[in-house]
Amino acid sequence: MDIKLQKSELQRFENLHRYSTGYINLNPIQRGGVLTPEAREALIEFADGYSIYDLSPGLEVDEIPLVKEFISEHLSKFLGADIAKFTLGAREGIFNIMHSITKPGDTIIVDGNRHYTTITAAERAKLRVVEVPNSGKPEYRINVEDYEDLIKNHKPAMILLTYPDGSYGNLPDAKKLGEIAKEYQVPYLVNGAYSVGRMPISMEAIGADFIIGSGHKSMASSGPIGVLGMNKKWEKIVLRKSKRYPQKEVEFLGCELRGTAIATLMAAFPTVVERVEKWADEVEKARYFSRELERLGLKQLGEKPHNHDLMFFEAPVLYEISKRHKKGRFFLYKELKKRGIVGIKPGLTKNFKLSTYGLKKQELKVVVDAFKDVIEKYKTS
Amino acid sequence: MDIKLQKSELQRFENLHRYSTGYINLNPIQRGGVLTPEAREALIEFADGYSIYDLSPGLEVDEIPLVKEFISEHLSKFLGADIAKFTLGAREGIFNIMHSITKPGDTIIVDGNRHYTTITAAERAKLRVVEVPNSGKPEYRINVEDYEDLIKNHKPAMILLTYPDGSYGNLPDAKKLGEIAKEYQVPYLVNGAYSVGRMPISMEAIGADFIIGSGHKSMASSGPIGVLGMNKKWEKIVLRKSKRYPQKEVEFLGCELRGTAIATLMAAFPTVVERVEKWADEVEKARYFSRELERLGLKQLGEKPHNHDLMFFEAPVLYEISKRHKKGRFFLYKELKKRGIVGIKPGLTKNFKLSTYGLKKQELKVVVDAFKDVIEKYKTS
Incomplete structure (x- = not known):
């Protein structure tokens, strides 16, 4: 057999890790798929x-x-x-x-x-x-x-x-x-x-x-x-x-x-x-989050008032910063990550989507404060 | 919404278990899919x-x-x-x-x-x-x-x-x-x-x-x-x-x-x-197992000498016992399970398939001895 696969080359595949562990994760395709403790036990079994x-x-x-x-x-x-x-x-x-x-x-x-x-x-x-x-x-x-x-x-x-x-x-x-x-x-x-x-x-x-x-x-x-x-x-x-x-x-x-x-x-x-019976709470959190980000100069696109945790934001204020920031369009990702937040696609500042599903109000406050902090830190005028 | 799903009815789904844990498992569709320790870590991550x-x-x-x-x-x-x-x-x-x-x-x-x-x-x-x-x-x-x-x-x-x-x-x-x-x-x-x-x-x-x-x-x-x-x-x-x-x-x-x-x-x-480089060992174990079961009166169908861990046996001696045993055709499953072995389809005695893949020689000896023991226990004449 003509396999020339070296164990040493392959060892990296034995040790795979998630970059998001321990972070507040806003990734829309991940929020609803977080396992319950019972699902985690079933997974292992x-x-x-x-x-x-x-x-x-x-x-x-x-x-x-x-x-x-x-x-x-x-x-x-x-x-x-x-x-x-x-x-x-x-x-x-x-x-x-x-x-x-x-x-x-x-x-x-x-x-x-x-x-x-x-x-x-x-x-x-x-x-x-x-x-x-x-x-x-x-x-x-x-x-x-x-x-x-x-x-x-x-x-x-x-x-x-x-x-x-x-x-x-x-x-x-x-x-x-x-x-x-x-x-x-x-x-x-x-x-x-x-x-x-x-x-x-x-x-x-x-x-x-x-x-x-x-x-x-x-x-x-x-x-x-x-x-x-x-x-x-x-x-x-x-x-x-x-x-x-x-x-x-x-x-x-x-x-x-x-x-x-x-x-x-x-x-x-x-x-x-x-x-699913607690859906009203999720909508309430999403609306709270949308409102707070709009106060910082972002604009939530899509239906308003919003009825779902998936949200799309336009952020001219962040886009302006990205044009001047030394990390360029990756600045937002890096600044949020420093503050314990991931899930917005790296490189996006002008428009991005996120989800608030299943996050606690307190966690959403941390995210809102992080946006506020980043904007205040870099905004000119 | 017209969901009439009661938590009490659903709780059983939170606590799912494998019946084969701790047993020697001969199930042909399971032997090659047992995770490595590294795969198990990746699964959890x-x-x-x-x-x-x-x-x-x-x-x-x-x-x-x-x-x-x-x-x-x-x-x-x-x-x-x-x-x-x-x-x-x-x-x-x-x-x-x-x-x-x-x-x-x-x-x-x-x-x-x-x-x-x-x-x-x-x-x-x-x-x-x-x-x-x-x-x-x-x-x-x-x-x-x-x-x-x-x-x-x-x-x-x-x-x-x-x-x-x-x-x-x-x-x-x-x-x-x-x-x-x-x-x-x-x-x-x-x-x-x-x-x-x-x-x-x-x-x-x-x-x-x-x-x-x-x-x-x-x-x-x-x-x-x-x-x-x-x-x-x-x-x-x-x-x-x-x-x-x-x-x-x-x-x-x-x-x-x-x-x-x-x-x-x-x-x-x-x-x-x-x-895969150790495949010769797997073939050797399969042939050993086939030989030992044939000594007990079973017959391995398919290619002989056999070249793979998947094997099909015809077992007239077990079929004869099943006709007299109080557990009927389920006797083999029950007798093997008592001896720490699962994976042969419950209810089968006349013909069945199994796999020896990845089992240690010592474990295969346990299986051979179990078959021997069951046959000796119930065989007339």
Whole structure:
């Protein structure tokens, strides 16, 4: 064998560390995925490769009574869906639906604030994508009534709404879009990667056909894992069975449930169910944070008053400083890090996004004070 | 919201445990996925959802220098491939290839010992599957020369070989099939879910176009994660980029690298590289075990002398006991468990598979003695 791999070269991979440990972390894709203590215990218990099988000796993962009960009784109820599934992640779940209910060449209509993976999933399924534009600066709102004309013109195979989007944290009127979808009888998918597990949301109440969630983004799970809820009328199409293996679902390649992530998602779930009920507190903290940063000369874009912990800020005052600072555009990252704060993308000063999810009011005060301190330290005038 | 989820009902999910802890575990899908100590540390460090981003602040996972180096320098060399990728698992990697290089209605040729997910992946990609039959009992060998006539008759879009298969642990002549593939210019995929990470294997030496491996099955990683190696001539097709996001790969939905599993696979890798060099010891242990069980009246099916730790046994002596034992067909599972051994599927006595991978000779002796003890205890005559 021609492997010329030197142990000495490889040793670095044995000792991997997170740079954010011990810091207040504002990274929007990380705030909702912090494990609960119970999830951490499950992670350690089910660390090894295929150890999830050890919940019930000899059974396939999708036959394990506890996993079956979790999915069919609790997860489905949580999503407000007739049927629930684990997926490999939110983007994979979106592809599962596109690949099952559309055919190549079909058109779908999506919101202009959609995640980039909505586009890659549609490309992979060979679909044409029409986007509903947002309202532009400063709020970038999606007016769901704008779907209507596009539905009439394009006869889409499916419509998709990102609820909320990952840039501005806007929450469009998903329920109204459910009424439109019903009127035109078009399948409707809600991408709840940043809502399922953070805030109360029900597919049934929205009137959607499908809902997608992300375990690692918003359900306190290690990744990759996602969840999917659907109306039972889609069961035979999305969960179509193999001709050769009548128990196995073709779209999910038999069984996607293999990892440690399943154990973490289930172990975190009781806490997640409780935390969504405290969503009003999260909104209150986000609004407090937005207000305080605006007092310092920053501007929160997206919906106002804001309804979600994901926020986008425009910061001309910081951009001005970056033009003069010896660290240039990296000054903000370095100054915040010195003050125990990370998660805003290094190099950004003019615009950046962050999340306040799950941080204590006291921690947010530390962040506000840090911004204040940095601005006062470097501001001229 | 209409969630009627009671904390009391959900508490069971907070306290999940493995039944196999402390036992000698012969489960074939678990032996190669036991984490190394370094992988366990990485698991704990990168437990939280999207924490893998914390290797390099502000970069996408596929931009992180250490991850890029790992994949392009070390993993590719390990696989004997021009290009390496992480995938979501072996089955997903097989689908990635099928979906990229074939079109609906195409025919592919696969070995009759293939995993069931080869079939579900082909069904998902809307392919027609022709199988090369094995030689039947007792060895169930795949004669790769049998591919040749089928290639001539069916003009397949791709051929696939499972190396080894997951039932008998047979290792067909993959290299000879590489020559046949070259002669007929048909793309050739090797499913190495049970070889990559256990034994020396090189895509280049085999002459394959693609090789697939499984992190959680054979690379001491937590799941789900897989690896893919390919010849660079396929780059533009398999790694085709999004029209809208020119850095993002359509088939992989942009970036599949999101989980804790990546950290475990990288941290385990230096040990995995070393362990494949000790493959001869594993074969020797498997042969010892096969020999000892045959002495007790069991019969090892599949190739003999055996070349892999995955083994399939026929056990008429145990089947006879099961017909008389008060625990019936579950007697073997219960008797072995009493003796500190698990991993043979509960309820099986007549035929079962197991793996000796990574077990110490002393542990295998304990297993052999347990079988001996059980047989002596219950055997009549």
